[in-house]
Structures are given as C-alpha cells and as structure tokens.
Amino acid sequence: MKIFKVIVVIWLIIWGWFFLRQFRIDEHLFPTYKKLFSSGNEERRRLVFGENFYDFMKFSKHSIPSGSAYEIVGLEADSVDLVRLVYFMYPCLRSSEPEYILVYEQPGFDDKELGFHSLFDGKSFILKRKN
Amino acid sequence: MVYLGALAALSVSTLYGFLILRSLDREKDIFFLESLGISYGIGLGLVSLVMTFMALAGLRYSVFSILTAALFLPLILFFITPRTGIKSPCLPDKFKPLEILFLGFISWEVIYAFFRCLIKPIESYDAVAHWAFKAKAIYLFGGLPLDIFRRPIPADLIFTADYPWLLPFSEAYIYNFLNSFNDFASKIIIPLFFLFCIALFYRLLKRQGLSRLHSLIFTFFLASIPQFNNYATIGYADLVLGFYYSFSFIYLYLWFKNGPRIFLLVSGIFAALAVYTKCEGMPLLLVNFLVFLMFIFFGKSYKKREDVKNFFLYLSIVVALLIPALALKWITSAGLENHTVNALAFSNFQLSNIKRIPMILYSYQKQFFGIKRWNILWIIFFGTALCRFRKLLEGDKKYLTIGISLIFAGYTAVFILSPGPQEDLRTVSRLFLHFLPLIVFFVAEFLIPDRMKTDRKT
Numbered sequence: 001m002k003i004f005k006v007i008v009v010i011w012l013i014i015w016g017w018f019f020l021r022q023f024r025i026d027e028h029l030f031p032t033y034k035k036l037f038s039s040g041n042e043e044r045r046r047l048v049f050g051e052n053f054y055d056f057m058k059f060s061k062h063s064i065p066s067g068s069a070y071e072i073v074g075l076e077a078d079s080v081d082l083v084r085l086v087y088f089m090y091p092c093l094r095s096s097e098p099e100y101i102l103v104y105e106q107p108g109f110d111d112k113e114l115g116f117h118s119l120f121d122g123k124s125f126i127l128k129r130k131n
Numbered sequence: 132m133v134y135l136g137a138l139a140a141l142s143v144s145t146l147y148g149f150l151i152l153r154s155l156d157r158e159k160d161i162f163f164l165e166s167l168g169i170s171y172g173i174g175l176g177l178v179s180l181v182m183t184f185m186a187l188a189g190l191r192y193s194v195f196s197i198l199t200a201a202l203f204l205p206l207i208l209f210f211i212t213p214r215t216g217i218k219s220p221c222l223p224d225k226f227k228p229l230e231i232l233f234l235g236f237i238s239w240e241v242i243y244a245f246f247r248c249l250i251k252p253i254e255s256y257d258a259v260a261h262w263a264f265k266a267k268a269i270y271l272f273g274g275l276p277l278d279i280f281r282r283p284i285p286a287d288l289i290f291t292a293d294y295p296w297l298l299p300f301s302e303a304y305i306y307n308f309l310n311s312f313n314d315f316a317s318k319i320i321i322p323l324f325f326l327f328c329i330a331l332f333y334r335l336l337k338r339q340g341l342s343r344l345h346s347l348i349f350t351f352f353l354a355s356i357p358q359f360n361n362y363a364t365i366g367y368a369d370l371v372l373g374f375y376y377s378f379s380f381i382y383l384y385l386w387f388k389n390g391p392r393i394f395l396l397v398s399g400i401f402a403a404l405a406v407y408t409k410c411e412g413m414p415l416l417l418v419n420f421l422v423f424l425m426f427i428f429f430g431k432s433y434k435k436r437e438d439v440k441n442f443f444l445y446l447s448i449v450v451a452l453l454i455p456a457l458a459l460k461w462i463t464s465a466g467l468e469n470h471t472v473n474a475l476a477f478s479n480f481q482l483s484n485i486k487r488i489p490m491i492l493y494s495y496q497k498q499f500f501g502i503k504r505w506n507i508l509w510i511i512f513f514g515t516a517l518c519r520f521r522k523l524l525e526g527d528k529k530y531l532t533i534g535i536s537l538i539f540a541g542y543t544a545v546f547i548l549s550p551g552p553q554e555d556l557r558t559v560s561r562l563f564l565h566f567l568p569l570i571v572f573f574v575a576e577f578l579i580p581d582r583m584k585t586d587r588k589t
Contacts, residue, residue: 004578007511008348014506015355036250041315048251069283083260090264091271093283 049084053104056124057088060102063118063126069095074104074124101127133309134249137316140308141171141323143198147205148174152397154208160391168331169397171323172375176404176452177201179300183455186275187462193273194307223343233347240354241326248322248364253314258366261291263314266302270312277462292464293471295456297407298368318366325363328374329354332568335381336575340584349575358504358560359567368409369564375405376415377568380534383419387426388527395441399448407456411565414545416449418537422530430527484547491546494556498563505563511574519577531573538566 023029036044046054064070070092075082085102086094103109105123114127148170152161161169181201185192226234253263265288269275276282280292302317309316332353336346353359362370379401386394402419405412423445427438464471499509516523516532523532542562563570 001580001583007507007578011352011355011506014502018357018503018506033246033250037246041252041313044250044315045252048254080254080256080259083256084254087259087264087267090267095283 049081052121053081056102056104056120057085059118059120060085060126061089061092064092064100067091067093068100069093069098070100070102071095071098072102072104073109074106099129103127133313133316134319136309137305137319140194140305141174141320143308144174144178144201144304145171146174147177147201148172150205150209151177154205154212155396156393157213158391158393160393161397162334164330165334168327168334169378171327172378172404173400175297175301175320176400176407177204178304179297179404179407180452180455182275182300182304183296183459186277186459187455189274189277191274192269192303192307194310197304197307227344230344230347233344233351236351237329237347237354240351240360241322241329244325244360244363245319245322248318248366249315251318251364253318253366255365255367260288261294262298262368263302263317263366264288265291265294265296265299266306266317267312267314269299269303270306275459275463277459279463280467289467290471292467293410293460295407295409295412296459297404298371321366321370322363324371324374325354325360328370328378328568331378332572335378335385335572338385339576341575341579342583342585345575345579345583349571352506352508352574353568353571356504356506356508356567359564362561362564367561369561372405372409372412372415373564373567375401375408376412376565377572379405380419380422380566380569381572383423384527384530384534387430387530392441395445396448399445400452403449403452403456406453409565411542411545411562414541415538415565418534418541420446421537422534425533426530487547488543491543491556491559494559498560501560504560508567508570508574511578512570515574515577522577528576531569531576535566535569535573538569 032047036047039047049057060070070089071094072082072085075085100117101109101111101114103125107123111127113130115130117126117128119125145167149166151173152166152170156166178197178201181197182192185196185200190196253259268279268288272279275296280289298320301320302314305317305320306312329350333346333350336349337343341349359370359373379398382390382394382398382401386392386398398419402412402416406416423442427435427442430438498505499513522528542559546556546559
C-alpha cells in the first residue's frame with residue numbers, strides 16, 4: 001500500500017499546484033470571481049459577454065420587433081459571440097432574407113438597399129430594409 | 132430567489148424519482164444517500180419522458196400539466212407494489228482526522244464547482260448552441276411542436292436536430308416551473324448532477340468493501356479531476372451522460388457480482404437515459420448489452436436460464452423507455468438527414484479512413500499525459516492495469532476490463548467512421564468524461580487489494 005500513499009501525495013501536490021497556478025497565471029481571475037459574486041444577474045451578463053457587446057445585444061433586442069428577421073455584420077462566423085447573440089435575440093430570427101441588419105463595430109458598413117434604423121454608438125447601429 | 136425556485140422544481144422531480152425507486156426496491160437494498168442520487172437521475176428522466184409523450188401528443192407544456200402527467204407513473208407503481216419504507220440511514224462512526232480532511236477537500240470541490248457555475252449565465256458554445264437554445268425555444272413555443280425544425284428557427288439548430296432532448300427538456304421544465312426564462316436558474320441542473328455523482332460514487336465504493344478513508348480518497352480523486360469538475364460548471368451535457376452511463380455500467384457490474392435485482396433495474400433505466408442525454412449514449416448502451424451477453428455465455432453463473440430472462444428484462448426496460456425518445460427524434464428530424472452534423476460526419480466513410488488511427492492514438496496519448504486536465508488519473512489507470520495484469524481478466528472483474536476496452540474501441544471506431552477535420556479530435560477530452568467515474572472505479576477496484584476490503588453484501 002506504499003504505492004497508494006505515494007499516489008495520494010503526488011495527486012494532492014498536483015491538485016494544489018494547478019489550483020493555485022490558475023490564480024497566478026490569470027491575475028484577474030480572483031477579482032473577476034469577486035466581482036461576479038457580488039453582482040446581480042444583469043451585471044454578470046455584462047461582465048461575461050463583454051460590456052459593450054452585451055449592451056449592443058440588449059439595444060438590438062429592444063430596437064426591433066419580436067419575431068423579426070435580422071442578420072448580423074461584424075461578428076466572425078461560428079464565433080461564440082455569434083452563437084450568444086443568436087440565442088439572446090431569439091425569438092427574433094437570424095435569416096438570409098433579413099429585415100434588419102445589426103452592424104457591430106463596423107462604422108464603414110453601408111448598403112444601398114438599407115436605410116438607417118437606430119444608432120447604438122459611433123461604430124454600431126441597426127439598418128432596416130427599405131420598403 | 133430563482134435558485135430556490137429551480138431547487139424546488141428539481142426537488143419535486145427528485146421526489147417523483149424517489150417514489151419510483153422505492154416502489155422498485157422491494158428488498159430495501161438501496162441506501163439513503165444512494166437513493167438521493169438515483170432519484171435525481173430518474174426524476175429528470177421521468178420529466179423528460181413525460182415531456183416527450185406530451186410532444187408526441189401535441190400537448191402544450193405548463194408546470195401543472197408536466198407534474199400531473201409525471202405523477203401518473205410513480206402513483207401507479209406506489210399503489211401496485213408492497214410498501215417497503217426506506218433503509219434508514221445509520222449514524223456513521225466518528226470520523227478520523229484524515230477522513231475529515233478528505234471530506235473537506237471533496238466539499239471544497241463541490242462548493243467551488245457550484246460557485247463557478249452559478250456566477251455566470253449559460254455562455255459556452257455548445258451549452259448555448261445545442262442545449263440552452265432548444266430549451267428557450269421549447270419554453271417560448273409553450274411546447275415542442277413536432278415540426279419545430281421546419282418552422283422559422285435559426286439554421287444553427289438544424290445541425291443538431293437529431294440530438295436527444297433530456298437536457299433541453301430539463302431546462303425548459305425549470306422555466307415552466309418558474310414561469311419565466313432565466314438561464315442562471317436552469318444552469319444549476321449540472322452541478323447537482325456533479326454533487327449526486329460524487330455522493331453515489333462514494334456509496335458504491337463503500338459497497339465494494341473499501342474502507343471509509345479509501346472511499347473518500349477515490350471520491351476526492353474523481354471530484355478533483357479538473358476536466359470533470361470544469362464540465363460541472365459550463366452547461367454541457369457530457370457530465371450528465373457520464374453520470375447516467377457510468378452508473379448504469381457500475382450497477383450492472385455489481386449485479387453480476389450477485390447484487391440485488393434493483394441494481395439491474397437501475398442500470399437499465401440509466402442506460403436508456405444515457406441515450407436520452409447524448410447521441411453517444413447509443414454506442415455506450417451497446418457496450419452494456421455486449422458485456423451482459425458475455426456474462427451469460429462466458430460467465431460462471433449457474434443460473435443461465437434466469438440470466439437470459441434477466442437480459443430480456445433489461446432489454447425490455449431499455450426498449451420501452453427508448454421508443455418514445457427515438458420516435459420523437461425521428462419525427463422532429465425527418466427530412467433533415469442531410470443537414471445534421473451527425474449525418475454529415477458519417478456520410479464520408481472510406482476504407483482509407485483507417486489511416487487516421489495513428490492520429491487518433493496520438494490525440495489519446497495527449498490526454499493520458501495531460502496532467503493539467505486529468506491530474507495523474509490515466510497514468511494510475513494504465514499503471515494499475517499493468518501491475519494487476521494477471522487479474523484483469525479474472526472472475527467478475529473481467530467485465531470491468533472488457534467494458535472499458537469496448538468503450539475505447541467503440542469511440543475509436545466512431546472517430547474512424549466519422550472523418551471530420553482533425554479539429555474534431557479535440558472532443559476526445561470531452562468523450563472521456565462519459566465514462567470517467569468508471570475509470571476511477573476500475574482503479575479503486577484493482578489498486579486496493581481484496582484482502583483490504585471488507586466482505587460486504589453488494
């Protein structure tokens with residue numbers, strides 16, 4: 001059973017080492033945990049998704065009617081941000097024939113078929129298909 | 132407050148699971164701590180089963196309709212089976228300092244997992260794209276329309292149209308219970324699976340005759356594996372599958388070792404619920420069947436006829452539970468066969484795919500030596516297998532060895548058959564979670580000599 005004792009000791013050392021190491025590698029981890037713990041759910045979402053991006057998602061959801069079709073410009077295909085946005089916006093649907101275009105941090109984006117709908121900030125805004 | 136609501140919802144489903152378990156456990160073979168873990172798993176399975184039937188019948192979901200329909204089965208079982216009561220929990224002997232220390236370590240791991248889980252919303256890729264999204268859609272639809280994937284719905288969901296529904300149903304059940312959409316609340320499902328996994332695992336090690344200290348140490352090993360612990364916090368279904376499948380196999384193994392009949396029933400129920408959880412549950416279920424057949428044909432049992440009967444009982448439980456789930460899957464994903472990620476992955480099989488084996492093995496060894504994710508578990512596992520080489524295929528223990536070998540062979544075959552891009556092999560670390568408790572159980576079974584185990588009735 002000596003070998004078992006050795007295994008337990010090695011396991012504990014590695015366990016403790018990697019646990020402490022995560023806080024050394026990422027110095028923001030502990031303050032982030034502290035901040036998340038003391039925040040409300042809304043603030044937690046802002047911290048996790050990124051403050052600007054979460055505010056943009058909220059702005060978009062409130063700016064277009066529920067159930068309408070939209071497309072997003074400015075997020076990479078298959079990125080986690082895209083998935084989060086599509087999930088957050090539901091029941092608004094991402095579509096290849098959108099009524100609205102959500103433009104995120106692409107100040108130069110323009111399309112002649114689209115008109116301005118609403119402004120989030122200097123770089124992000126929503127366009128609407130012209131009737 | 133929402134967490135209390137979610138806990139209330141899960142308490143009700145666990146109570147239903149408890150009623151079913153009590154009705155099935157006529158000989159009072161299941162201990163109290165064990166019954167909590169099993170009841171949690173059965174309870175959520177029952178809710179999913181009921182929501183499956185309601186979807187097939189075109190009924191809308193509400194907390195009243197789900198809970199009323201779900202009460203049907205426990206009530207029937209409760210009235211047609213004799214009352215047995217609970218095996219009362221006996222007070223444990225005084226804990227020794229070392230036992231308290233490991234109990235403290237385990238508690239820390241559980242608390243830390245709950246903490247990390249609950250301070251964040253559902254935000255990881257698969258947790259959002261595959262599970263939470265469907266749960267939100269179900270809640271907002273007020274049910275699961277059978278043509279859900281033909282309605283205007285984000286194209287992203289169609290890729291996973293043939294994925295099982297247990298986790299989305301469980302999350303949607305909580306939204307219905309709370310009567311509001313809150314993905315902080317529904318996220319609590321997974322760390323609770325983690326908690327009950329830990330409790331059940333400890334109890335099963337004790338059943339195997341391990342001392343309390345040894346049981347606590349191996350339970351701590353399982354709880355402190357970073358990969359396992361992390362997956363309790365991010366909303367993925369892999370830990371849930373790990374719970375259902377690993378315990379379905381362990382209970383089957385304990386039943387082979389002359390365990391009571393309730394073990395066979397729990398194993399059958401959990402094996403079916405593994406298929407309810409993730410597609411990988413199906414090949415894993417096949418492993419259980421193969422090992423069972425080996426037990427019948429190559430085991431030393433003197434009750435072959437009874438074993439065959441029990442095999443058909445096992446098969447019947449699994450088939451009866453799976454029929455509604457498979458029907459729902461076929462109906463909802465009909466016509467989308469060429470669009471789902473599984474179909475696309477398997478459509479490209481060629482004999483030359485065999486060439487991928489070195490690449491697959493390379494990705495395996497990266498896990499085996501990945502101390503950051505797995506601590507030294509895999510090193511201990513292979514070391515134990517090497518040191519106890521002669522015992523690997525001895526007695527009833529051979530079923531553990533054969534089961535784990537079949538799982539590895541099965542997953543390797545899947546990687547050969549589905550020649551996606553090389554990046555697909557990144558999921559190897561996740562797939563290993565599906566049978567991780569079984570690996571730790573194997574190490575405990577072979578590493579601790581039989582002479583140090585008390586002779587307990589399993």
